[in-house]
Amino acid sequence: MASSPAAPDATPPDRPDRRSRRRQETIEEILDLAVEVMTEAGVNGLSLSEVARRLGVQPPSLYKYFPSLMAVYDAIFERGMAEMLAVMHEAMDAQPPGLQSLVAGLDANGRWCLEHPVVAQLLFWRPVPSFEPSPQAFAFSGEMVDVQRAALADAVAAGELGPGAATEEGVCLVSIMIAGSLSQAMANEPGNTWGTGRFSPLFPKLVALLPAAYPPD
Amino acid sequence: MASSPAAPDATPPDRPDRRSRRRQETIEEILDLAVEVMTEAGVNGLSLSEVARRLGVQPPSLYKYFPSLMAVYDAIFERGMAEMLAVMHEAMDAQPPGLQSLVAGLDANGRWCLEHPVVAQLLFWRPVPSFEPSPQAFAFSGEMVDVQRAALADAVAAGELGPGAATEEGVCLVSIMIAGSLSQAMANEPGNTWGTGRFSPLFPKLVALLPAAYPPD
DNA sequence: GTCTATAGCCTGATAGAC
DNA sequence: GTCTATCAGGCTATAGAC
Numbered sequence: 001m002a003s004s005p006a007a008p009d010a011t012p013p014d015r016p017d018r019r020s021r022r023r024q025e026t027i028e029e030i031l032d033l034a035v036e037v038m039t040e041a042g043v044n045g046l047s048l049s050e051v052a053r054r055l056g057v058q059p060p061s062l063y064k065y066f067p068s069l070m071a072v073y074d075a076i077f078e079r080g081m082a083e084m085l086a087v088m089h090e091a092m093d094a095q096p097p098g099l100q101s102l103v104a105g106l107d108a109n110g111r112w113c114l115e116h117p118v119v120a121q122l123l124f125w126r127p128v129p130s131f132e133p134s135p136q137a138f139a140f141s142g143e144m145v146d147v148q149r150a151a152l153a154d155a156v157a158a159g160e161l162g163p164g165a166a167t168e169e170g171v172c173l174v175s176i177m178i179a180g181s182l183s184q185a186m187a188n189e190p191g192n193t194w195g196t197g198r199f200s201p202l203f204p205k206l207v208a209l210l211p212a213a214y215p216p217d
Numbered sequence: 218m219a220s221s222p223a224a225p226d227a228t229p230p231d232r233p234d235r236r237s238r239r240r241q242e243t244i245e246e247i248l249d250l251a252v253e254v255m256t257e258a259g260v261n262g263l264s265l266s267e268v269a270r271r272l273g274v275q276p277p278s279l280y281k282y283f284p285s286l287m288a289v290y291d292a293i294f295e296r297g298m299a300e301m302l303a304v305m306h307e308a309m310d311a312q313p314p315g316l317q318s319l320v321a322g323l324d325a326n327g328r329w330c331l332e333h334p335v336v337a338q339l340l341f342w343r344p345v346p347s348f349e350p351s352p353q354a355f356a357f358s359g360e361m362v363d364v365q366r367a368a369l370a371d372a373v374a375a376g377e378l379g380p381g382a383a384t385e386e387g388v389c390l391v392s393i394m395i396a397g398s399l400s401q402a403m404a405n406e407p408g409n410t411w412g413t414g415r416f417s418p419l420f421p422k423l424v425a426l427l428p429a430a431y432p433p434d
Numbered sequence: 435g436t437c438t439a440t441a442g443c444c445t446g447a448t449a450g451a452c
Numbered sequence: 453g454t455c456t457a458t459c460a461g462g463c464t465a466t467a468g469a470c
Contacts, residue, residue: 042346044261049463057436060465064435069464125404127344129259172401172415176423180397184389187342198389205430206393212429213422240453266445274454277448281453286446 027065030055031079034072038118043127048072073122073131080119081140084112088147098158102151103207106178110203111194113182120186124179145171156216165214173213177206244282247272248296251289255335260344265289290339290348297336298357301329305361309368315375319368320424323395327420328411330399337403341396362388373433382431390430394423 033051041047048069052059066072091108095101113120121127123141152174153166164170181203189197250271255263265286269276283289308325312318330337338344340358369391370383381387398420406414 040346042261042344044259044344045346047463048465058438059463060438060467061436063465121342121344125338125342125400126407127259127261127338129257129262168415169419173419173422176394176397176401176416176419178397179401180393180395183342183400184393184396190343198385199393202386202390202393205390209426209429212426264445265447275456276446277456278454280447 023065027075030062030065030072031076034076035116035118038122043118043121046072070131073128074134074137076119077122077133078137078140080116080123081137081144083116084109084123085140085144085147087112088144092147092151097154098151099155099160099207099210102148102155102174103204105147105151106174106207107194107203109178110182110185110200114185114192114194114200117186117190120182124182145175148174159216161210162214162216165210170214174207174210177203181206240282244292247279247282247289248293251293252333252335255339260335260338263289287348290345291351291354293336294339294350295354295357297333297340298354298361300333301326301340302357302361302364304329305364309364314371315368316372316377316424316427319365319372319391320421322364322368323391323424324411324420326395327399327402327417331402331409331411331417334403334407337399341399362392365391376433378427379431379433382427387431391424391427394420398423 030051033054034046036054037050038046041050046069048062048066049059051072052062055062066075087108088105092101092105095104113124149166149171152161152170155161156163156166161170181200184199185192185194185197189199192200194200247268250268251263253271254267258264258267263286265279266276268289269279272279283292304325305322309318309322312321330341366383366388369378369387372378373380373383378387398417401416402409402411402414406416409417411417
């Protein structure tokens with residue numbers, strides 16, 4: 001009673017916020033621990049009981065936050081996609097449009113993936129056959145493709161590449177370059193960061209071949 | 218007694234052969250079923266009980282053939298590597314040495330991987346953290362790299378590529394091209410065969426860029 | 435939102451009879 | 453080489469008290 005002088009007869013307006021904020025923190029903590037477990041047991045080896053153990057609660061408590069194991073996978077998928085899209089956008093916006101922006105974005109992409117390898121596996125390989133990302137989680141994936149296509153179009157407009165680059169084929173070719181560099185780095189040199197090791201430093205060399213594939217007029 | 222007129226007092230010499238042949242057939246069948254289970258449950262979801270169920274025996278019986286679950290993974294790994302190396306060699310030998318041979322080998326490589334996707338995942342990604350291939354199984358991997366390096370050296374000797382191609386870097390660059398084409402095809406268009414879809418047909422286009430990366434004198 | 439308790443499964447692996 | 457029986461655990465998910 002005495003603690004709410006401004007609105008004594010109403011529910012304090014900040015209470016629900018604090019509760020939902022605390023709840024959101026718990027959710028983030030669960031996702032972080034889940035990624036930790038996946039790192040040790042494989043993407044497919046995620047166990048809610050193990051997450052509960054590390055969180056210091058009993059397994060049933062987790063079901064107040066996520067209705068099922070697959071919902072946890074989905075949340076990790078969505079959070080990962082959003083995070084990667086964010087670092088990619090940030091890196092691209094710091095560069096002039098066109099090839100430079102594209103390379104900067106893909107570079108940030110690679111860096112993030114090597115820093116979050118199991119999440120990257122969940123995003124780009126399909127190690128859990130029974131998990132299908134929800135439509136909204138998957139929508140991020142389309143947005144990533146759109147961003148790359150737009151950057152390629154900018155490069156064509158700037159005369160850096162020929163018109164063939166701003167096509168479905170061009171997008172696929174670029175995606176093969178980044179996916180190849182990444183998958184080789186992740187599988188063969190998991191300890192390395194982006195830019196070190198035998199594979200990821202070759203990515204710029206690959207991108208440098210784009211003008212040879214799509215020569216500007 | 219009456220059934221062995223030629224050698225009545227000796228162990229029939231073909232008996233042990235037949236037994237071990239039968240045993241080998243059972244082993245192959247177990248491996249085939251294990252791959253089937255992995256296809257449905259994920260590479261990490263292999264269960265010996267499920268394999269036993271499909272084979273029509275009780276789980277303990279499998280331990281007469283493999284001492285542990287990891288031994289089954291290892292056998293699948295080794296058999297897969299050997300098979301892929303074989304189709305690769307066969308394809309390369311049918312071509313003149315150099316770039317043509319290299320491309321034919323990697324093409325066969327891609328075809329085999331798309332036909333055996335879960336085995337390919339076991340070979341090239343690391344979806345089962347607790348599984349480490351045995352040294353002899355892993356040796357095949359080194360042989361594959363050697364073959365590619367030799368083909369690159371042939372290409373340099375034939376004047377198709379500049380000398381920089383016959384290096385560690387050249388091998389890594391080529392491996393990125395094939396790994397990228399493959400991983401994009403496997404992850405995004407799992408139903409397709411090699412040479413169809415949006416990604417794998419771009420592999421020749423990528424290889425065609427090699428002379429631009431390592432221009433011959 | 436946390437807990438206990440539990441249902442109803444699954445697993446890898448071993449012992450020992452036949 | 454097959455089986456039965458079993459150990460010793462694991463898991464997801466639910467019910468219901470507090």
